[in-house]
Amino acid sequence: xxxxxxxxxxxxxxxxxxxxxxxxxxxxxxxxxxxxxxxxxxxxxxxxxxxxxxxxxxxxxxxxxxxxxxxxxxxxxxxxxxxxxxxxxxxxxxxxxxxxxxxxxxxxxxxxxxxxxxxxxx
Numbered sequence: 001x002x003x004x005x006x007x008x009x010x011x012x013x014x015x016x017x018x019x020x021x022x023x024x025x026x027x028x029x030x031x032x033x034x035x036x037x038x039x040x041x042x043x044x045x046x047x048x049x050x051x052x053x054x055x056x057x058x059x060x061x062x063x064x065x066x067x068x069x070x071x072x073x074x075x076x077x078x079x080x081x082x083x084x085x086x087x088x089x090x091x092x093x094x095x096x097x098x099x100x101x102x103x104x105x106x107x108x109x110x111x112x113x114x115x116x117x118x119x120x121x122x
Contacts, residue, residue: 016096029066031076036064038083052082 012018039049039060046060053060062068063079073089080087 028069028071031071032064032066032068035060035079035083038080038085039064042083044083049079049082053078 039046042049044052046064047057050057050060063071063075073087076087079085
């Protein structure tokens with residue numbers, strides 16, 4: 001059964017800017033939930049995890065906040081290591097977006113990646 005909110009969200013997601021912001025918020029939410037779940041599975045409070053990481057309880061609280069978008073890869077690795085987990089980062093090209101690289105740079109990157117000379121991109 002579709003609610004009024006479902007209909008509203010479906011309509012809003014047709015706007016590409018809104019859809020991008022919505023997806024980004026979902027990613028932050030996923031990270032926050034995973035950190036909190038791993039910490040709880042380890043039987044640690046935020047304060048105890050902070051002590052192990054030599055950081056503050058407030059920093060752990062930020063990492064577990066769905067609205068926080070300042071996660072650094074190094075901090076995520078530290079948290080994961082302490083909680084017996086691993087960090088996996090996947091970069092995928094969006095089917096809706098094209099690479100925004102100047103055509104001449106794009107050709108040089110392709111030529112370089114195919115082994116066509118030099119030690120740099122140009």
